[in-house]
Amino acid sequence: MKISINRLKHFIELDQTAEEIAALLTGSGLEVEGIETFESIKGGLEGVVIGEVLTCERHPNADKLSITTVDIGTEVVPIVCGAPNVAAGQKVIVATEGAMLYPLSGEPFQIKKAKIRGEVSQGMICAEDEIGIGESHAGIMVLDTDLANGAPAASYFNIESTEVLEIGLTPNRADAASHLGVARDLKALLGKDIQLPLIEHFDAPKGKDGIAVEVENTNDCPRYAGITIEGVQVAPSPEWLQNYLKALDLEPINNVVDITNFILHDLGQPLHAFDAAKIEGNKIIVKKLPKGTKFTTLDEKERTLSGEELMICDQNGGLCIAGVFGGKGSGVSEETTSIFLESAYFSPDVIRKGSQFHGLKTDASFRFERGTDPNMPIYALKRAANLIKEIAGGEFASEVIDIYPNPVEDFQIEVSYKHIDRLIGKHIAPEEVKTILEGLDIQLSNESADGFTATVKPYRVDVTREADVIEEILRIYGFDRVALSENLDADYLAEHPSKDLNKLQYRLSELLTGLGYFEIITNSLTKPIYVEKSSYLQEADNVMILNKLSEDLGVMRQSLLFTGLEVLAHNINRRQKDLKLFEFGSVYFKEAQGYREEKRLSLFLTGDKVAESWLAPSKSVQFPDLYAVVELILEKMGIDNVNVSIVHESPYDYALQLMIGTKVLGSVGMLSTSSAKLAEVKQEVLFAELNWGLICKKSKGLKKYQEISKFPEVRRDLSLVIDKAITFDQVKTVALKAGGKLLQRIGVFDVYQGDKIESGKKAYALSFYLQDTAQTLTDKVIDKTMNRLIQTFENEVGAMIRK
Structure with a gap:
C-alpha cells in the first residue's frame, strides 16, 4: 500500500521528515518497507532550463541538422539541433551538460558535450517526449513565456513531487488502508488533531427520486x-x-x-x-x-x-x-x-x-x-x-x-489495569493509557481504580477483545519502551516439534565432508600450558582434574583450538600439509557456582587450496575460503540475522566476530604465529570456532530446497564509493532490507582502493540478482527496486554511485 506524504498533510499537520514518519509508523505496527520520491515529470527536470535561440544556421556537413547558439542564462552555448522547426528568437527547453533525461520511451540518457559531424554541441534543445511530458516528437518545444533565460524548466511546468511510503499492511489493519487511516495512527503518535475536508455545501434537491x-x-x-x-x-x-x-x-x-x-x-x-x-x-x-x-x-x-x-x-x-x-x-x-x-x-x-x-x-x-x-x-x-x-x-x-435499517453498534469492551500491566510487562499510568486510547478514537467510560469500559468504533474490526485494546495501548506506547528480561520466555498455544540435534549435526557433517573436510575427535583433557601461555583463555576458568593421570592431561579444555592444532601438527610432521578438518566437541568452564559445559564446532584450514600441477601453480588457502564455509553453515541452519565485526585479538592476527543480538556466535580468522607455535604448528592456519549450542537454539531448522522458479532472474550492477571503515556486511544488510523480497542475493566482483578515488575511500562493484517467483519482472519494477537501493545506499552508508 502506498501513501503520499503530501496527501497525509491534508489530514494532519506534519513537520517531520519522511524517514521520521516512517520510523514512527513502523514502530506502531504499520511497517514502512520503502520510501520513494514521485515526480510528475521523472527526474524533476534537474539541469533543464529555459533558453533562447540567438542564431540558427544550417550544418555544413548535414542537410537535416542546424547549428545554433543558445543563451542559457549563465552563458551562450553552441548546440547542434535536428528539429525542423528550430529558429532564431525562440524560447526553448534546453538540457544542459550533465542533465539526465527520462524520455517516455527508451532508456534514460545523460547529456554530454559532443561533436556532431565535426561541430561542437554543448546541450540539447528538447521535444516533448524527450523530457517525458508528452508524446510529440515532431519538433522542439517553442515556449511563450516571460521567464528569464536560465530559469529552471521545472518552474515553467509546475512539477509536483512527493515522497511516497510503501507500507506492508498486515491483514488485521483494514482501518489503515487509506491516507485517513494512516493519519489516525499519526494522530495518536504525535498528539495532533485530524482535519477532514468539510462538506459545507451539498445542494441535493428534495423530492427528486432519480435511481x-x-x-x-x-x-x-x-x-x-x-x-x-x-x-x-x-x-x-x-x-x-x-x-x-x-x-x-x-x-x-x-x-x-x-x-x-x-x-x-x-x-x-x-x-x-x-x-x-x-x-x-x-x-x-x-x-x-x-x-x-x-x-x-x-x-x-x-x-x-x-x-x-x-x-x-x-x-x-x-x-x-x-x-x-x-x-x-x-x-x-x-x-x-x-x-x-x-x-x-x-x-x-x-x-x-x-x-x-x-x-x-x-x-x-x-x-x-x-x-x-x-x-x-x-x-x-x-x-x-x-x-x-x-x-x-x-x-x-x-x-x-x-x-441503513440496523446501524452497526460500537464495540463495548471491559478492560482491567491489572491485565494491561500483566500483558505489557510494565506499569503504564492510567492517565497515559487514557491519552493513548482517546488519541485512537477509543472512548473510556465507567472508569475506576480497577479498569474501564472502552468504546471502540466499528471501523476497528480488529479491536473486539480486551487483549486487542491492550495491544493498541502497547503499539502506541512503544514496544521499545518495554525492557526485555534476560530470562524472557513465552507460552505457545500450538505444539512445536523439538529439534533433533543429532540430525542437525549429522546433516552438517555431511555438508562439510562434501566440501572436502575430515572430521576429527580429540580428547577433552588437555595441557595446562596452553592456558598459561595464551592470553586467549583464563586460568580462573580451568576445570582441574583431581586424579589426573599426567600433567599433559591435567585440565578440561576451554577451546577446541589446541587439541585441533595437535592433530594438525601430527599430520604436518608426516608431510600432510594441506588439511581441512572439523570437530564437534564440548568445552568446559569453572564458575563461581559449579561448572558450565558448551558444545562447539571448530574448523581448521591450512596449506594449499590448489595443489601444484602442470595446469596451474599451487595456491595457498585464503581467509575467504574458510569464511565462505562458515557462511554456508549458517545458511544451511537457517540463521540470517548475524552481525559481523572485525577484531584483532588473541588467538588471531585478524578475525571476524559473529554475533546474534548480544550473544557471541563465534569467530573466524587467521591464527597468530604464537598461538600456532604453542602446538608446534609452523605454517599459517585459518581457524573458526562456533558456538554449536547457540546455533542449534537459533536455527530455524535445516534449509529446505525450493522448486526452481520458472521466471527468469535479472542481474543489475552498481559501483559504490564508500568510506574504508564501512564493511561489506553493513552494505549487504542495508541492501537486503531495501531490496525486499525481489532481491535474491548480492555479489562482489571487484574492490578498488587507489589513487583514482578520494583518499580514505574504496569502491565496491556489486551485482544484484532480482527475481519474482510469481511473475516475470518488468523494467518498471526493476528500475524502482534499483532506485530504492541507490537512494538507501546514499542515505544510510553515504555512498556515491559511480556512473
Whole structure:
C-alpha cells in the first residue's frame, strides 16, 4: 500500500521528515518497507532550463541538422539541433551538460558535450517526449513565456513531487488502508488533531427520486447509499488528480472513475459509478442471483456465478459483483452523461466468498473483505459527488438515498489495569493509557481504580477483545519502551516439534565432508600450558582434574583450538600439509557456582587450496575460503540475522566476530604465529570456532530446497564509493532490507582502493540478482527496486554511485 506524504498533510499537520514518519509508523505496527520520491515529470527536470535561440544556421556537413547558439542564462552555448522547426528568437527547453533525461520511451540518457559531424554541441534543445511530458516528437518545444533565460524548466511546468511510503499492511489493519487511516495512527503518535475536508455545501434537491434502490438482503448489505448525477461530462482528470493517482502507481482513466479511486485511497471507502442510462427499470436491486447465472465483467470475461456472491442488479439482471468488480455493460464511458454513484457497507464474509470464487482481487475487495467503516459511506458519497460536480460538471438529480435499517453498534469492551500491566510487562499510568486510547478514537467510560469500559468504533474490526485494546495501548506506547528480561520466555498455544540435534549435526557433517573436510575427535583433557601461555583463555576458568593421570592431561579444555592444532601438527610432521578438518566437541568452564559445559564446532584450514600441477601453480588457502564455509553453515541452519565485526585479538592476527543480538556466535580468522607455535604448528592456519549450542537454539531448522522458479532472474550492477571503515556486511544488510523480497542475493566482483578515488575511500562493484517467483519482472519494477537501493545506499552508508 502506498501513501503520499503530501496527501497525509491534508489530514494532519506534519513537520517531520519522511524517514521520521516512517520510523514512527513502523514502530506502531504499520511497517514502512520503502520510501520513494514521485515526480510528475521523472527526474524533476534537474539541469533543464529555459533558453533562447540567438542564431540558427544550417550544418555544413548535414542537410537535416542546424547549428545554433543558445543563451542559457549563465552563458551562450553552441548546440547542434535536428528539429525542423528550430529558429532564431525562440524560447526553448534546453538540457544542459550533465542533465539526465527520462524520455517516455527508451532508456534514460545523460547529456554530454559532443561533436556532431565535426561541430561542437554543448546541450540539447528538447521535444516533448524527450523530457517525458508528452508524446510529440515532431519538433522542439517553442515556449511563450516571460521567464528569464536560465530559469529552471521545472518552474515553467509546475512539477509536483512527493515522497511516497510503501507500507506492508498486515491483514488485521483494514482501518489503515487509506491516507485517513494512516493519519489516525499519526494522530495518536504525535498528539495532533485530524482535519477532514468539510462538506459545507451539498445542494441535493428534495423530492427528486432519480435511481431507486431496493436491498433484499440487509445481512449481506447492512448499508447502501447512492445519488444520481445528470449532465456529467466524462473527460481526462485535472493534472492534480492524475498526479495523485500516479504517485500511488495507479493509472488515470477518466474524471469520474479517478474520483472514486481518489476517495478509496483517501478515505478507505470504495465507491462505484454506474452509467445511469444503462440501469434498466431505473432501479438498483441488491440481491443474490441463482447459481449458474452468466455474468460478463469489465475485463470482458464471462463468469458463472456460484449463487453465493452478492450482486448489484437492475430489472434485467446483474450490473456488478458487489464490492468486487463491475460489469461490462454498466460502466462509465466517454458517452456517459448521467451516473448513479454507489457507496455501501457490505458484509466482509460475502465479499470474501465472491472474490475468492472468481479469483478477483481488487482495491475494493481488499478493503470490503477485511471490513470497512459502516459510518463512512455518506461522507464519502457526498465528498465524491461534490468533486464530480466540480470537475465533471452536472447537477444532482436526486437526494441521497441511505438504506441503513440496523446501524452497526460500537464495540463495548471491559478492560482491567491489572491485565494491561500483566500483558505489557510494565506499569503504564492510567492517565497515559487514557491519552493513548482517546488519541485512537477509543472512548473510556465507567472508569475506576480497577479498569474501564472502552468504546471502540466499528471501523476497528480488529479491536473486539480486551487483549486487542491492550495491544493498541502497547503499539502506541512503544514496544521499545518495554525492557526485555534476560530470562524472557513465552507460552505457545500450538505444539512445536523439538529439534533433533543429532540430525542437525549429522546433516552438517555431511555438508562439510562434501566440501572436502575430515572430521576429527580429540580428547577433552588437555595441557595446562596452553592456558598459561595464551592470553586467549583464563586460568580462573580451568576445570582441574583431581586424579589426573599426567600433567599433559591435567585440565578440561576451554577451546577446541589446541587439541585441533595437535592433530594438525601430527599430520604436518608426516608431510600432510594441506588439511581441512572439523570437530564437534564440548568445552568446559569453572564458575563461581559449579561448572558450565558448551558444545562447539571448530574448523581448521591450512596449506594449499590448489595443489601444484602442470595446469596451474599451487595456491595457498585464503581467509575467504574458510569464511565462505562458515557462511554456508549458517545458511544451511537457517540463521540470517548475524552481525559481523572485525577484531584483532588473541588467538588471531585478524578475525571476524559473529554475533546474534548480544550473544557471541563465534569467530573466524587467521591464527597468530604464537598461538600456532604453542602446538608446534609452523605454517599459517585459518581457524573458526562456533558456538554449536547457540546455533542449534537459533536455527530455524535445516534449509529446505525450493522448486526452481520458472521466471527468469535479472542481474543489475552498481559501483559504490564508500568510506574504508564501512564493511561489506553493513552494505549487504542495508541492501537486503531495501531490496525486499525481489532481491535474491548480492555479489562482489571487484574492490578498488587507489589513487583514482578520494583518499580514505574504496569502491565496491556489486551485482544484484532480482527475481519474482510469481511473475516475470518488468523494467518498471526493476528500475524502482534499483532506485530504492541507490537512494538507501546514499542515505544510510553515504555512498556515491559511480556512473
